[in-house]
Amino acid sequence: MKASNFFIGLATGLAAGAAATLFSTPQSGEDLRTSVKTASTDWKEKMADVKEKVNQLKESVNHLKIEAKTQVPEAMDGLKESMAEWQESTAPAKEHLQLEILAIQNAIEELQKSISKDNKEEKDDDKKYVKNQNSDESTSETDKKDSV
Numbered sequence: 001m002k003a004s005n006f007f008i009g010l011a012t013g014l015a016a017g018a019a020a021t022l023f024s025t026p027q028s029g030e031d032l033r034t035s036v037k038t039a040s041t042d043w044k045e046k047m048a049d050v051k052e053k054v055n056q057l058k059e060s061v062n063h064l065k066i067e068a069k070t071q072v073p074e075a076m077d078g079l080k081e082s083m084a085e086w087q088e089s090t091a092p093a094k095e096h097l098q099l100e101i102l103a104i105q106n107a108i109e110e111l112q113k114s115i116s117k118d119n120k121e122e123k124d125d126d127k128k129y130v131k132n133q134n135s136d137e138s139t140s141e142t143d144k145k146d147s148v
Contacts, residue, residue, distance in 0.1 A: 007054055011047055018043060 018039050025035075 003054065003057070007050060011050065014046070015043060
């Protein structure tokens with residue numbers, strides 16, 4: 001809905017309301033004519049004010065459109081430049097962090113290898129211990145049988 005249609009409807013409604021009010025009140029002929037002239041003058045003044053405000057609104061909207069057409073691209077360019085500068089300034093820190101992450105990953109891999117190697121050695125030691133225990137038990141049983 002356009003603003004002009006709205007204001008035309010508003011003005012028509014105001015005029016109809018004013019006319020209905022004037023003609024429905026009990027007055028003499030002369031008073032009625034004076035009231036109609038006064039209402040007509042007031043209505044013309046109000047319509048002139050509405051027309052002036054509509055024109056001011058149109059000018060403001062046009063001015064805003066012009067401002068937006070110039071300011072928005074400038075702001076976007078400024079944001080793009082700021083983003084590029086930020087990326088450039090954070091690039092060394094980003095590279096440093098990536099190197100640190102890589103070093104941490106390598107350290108974790110080495111730690112995992114070391115832990116698995118230690119676990120394997122422990123298992124081998126446990127197997128040797130169990131084997132020695134079994135060997136000692138069988139030797140002691142053989143000694144017991146020989147002594148009997």
